[in-house]
Amino acid sequence: MEEKTVLxxxxxxxxxxxxxxxxxxxxxxTQIDSQAGNGLRERLxxxxxxxxxxxxKASLSASDIAGLGMAIPGIxxxxxxxxxxxxxxYNDAPTIDLGEWAxxxxxxxxxxxxxxxxxxxxxWKFGKGKGYDNVxxxxxxxxxxxxAVIEGKILRGKHFQAGILGGHxxxxxxxxxxxCGNYGCAEAEASTWNLQKIVNNHPEFSDSLLFQQSQLDFxxxxxxxxxxxxxxxxxxxECLEIWSxxxxxxIHAYDPEILILGGGIMGSKEVILPYIQxxxxxxxxxxxxxxxxTEASLINTAALLGVGSLVI
Numbered sequence: 001m002e003e004k005t006v007l008x009x010x011x012x013x014x015x016x017x018x019x020x021x022x023x024x025x026x027x028x029x030t031q032i033d034s035q036a037g038n039g040l041r042e043r044l045x046x047x048x049x050x051x052x053x054x055x056x057k058a059s060l061s062a063s064d065i066a067g068l069g070m071a072i073p074g075i076x077x078x079x080x081x082x083x084x085x086x087x088x089x090y091n092d093a094p095t096i097d098l099g100e101w102a103x104x105x106x107x108x109x110x111x112x113x114x115x116x117x118x119x120x121x122x123x124w125k126f127g128k129g130k131g132y133d134n135v136x137x138x139x140x141x142x143x144x145x146x147x148a149v150i151e152g153k154i155l156r157g158k159h160f161q162a163g164i165l166g167g168h169x170x171x172x173x174x175x176x177x178x179x180c181g182n183y184g185c186a187e188a189e190a191s192t193w194n195l196q197k198i199v200n201n202h203p204e205f206s207d208s209l210l211f212q213q214s215q216l217d218f219x220x221x222x223x224x225x226x227x228x229x230x231x232x233x234x235x236x237x238e239c240l241e242i243w244s245x246x247x248x249x250x251i252h253a254y255d256p257e258i259l260i261l262g263g264g265i266m267g268s269k270e271v272i273l274p275y276i277q278x279x280x281x282x283x284x285x286x287x288x289x290x291x292x293x294t295e296a297s298l299i300n301t302a303a304l305l306g307v308g309s310l311v312i
Contacts, residue, residue, distance in 0.1 A: 073115045192218060219268070
């Protein structure tokens, strides 16, 4: 029997991505601005309109669809199809009955999953993780998202938070307060949402070329570090150390064969990959051999493919 198509949604912090997924293929896709600060409820009509537009393009109706999969940046009860908590975006989402919305709109079952767990599912089934039974993903971006596959099973845990909180490994007990309330989490020490504060805290800031930038991101940090701006070099090296520490914690916690690095910061993979691989080679407690560190191959599609696979 021919595999059915899935409606897939990836709720990102800046963009909501949507696609028609069949196996490893996304054959129609679109995206809209997330406007995440305004909540999810008011974006549902636009999501509905966009997905119906994709169905029309593909000459399909809801009866041709197996189900709806949604990747969400929060802790998700994937059994009862509930959003348990979500952090600082789409804050109304836990109060929305998305199952009822999918049933009322298309008469389809819905499948919910954490966004980084969804991305790992995509990479594991169709990307760099294919063929491995033990895989860890670390996404470096606005925050630090993580997930793990152990002995051929995606890790969820009793309370659905196993594997996905690696960005909140504490790597500096005297560090900045994180948005989770703890101090010195990897996210607080080396991710985009706290980058401006990280740079501002250095006394060299006013003498650096970074001081003249209206908005800072890691692309700028790496560019200025390559130009030997002292502060950019310092921040770059500090962040590389933090990401390496987080990677080592993930390896020690989950015992993977391969560590996949994704996220927007991996635009500087030519610096990040060899640095973390060397740290892993020298410092990971892996008596069996060396954990392979590689970049994600499904940069913008992994989560869509991942939730698509959940439906099937």
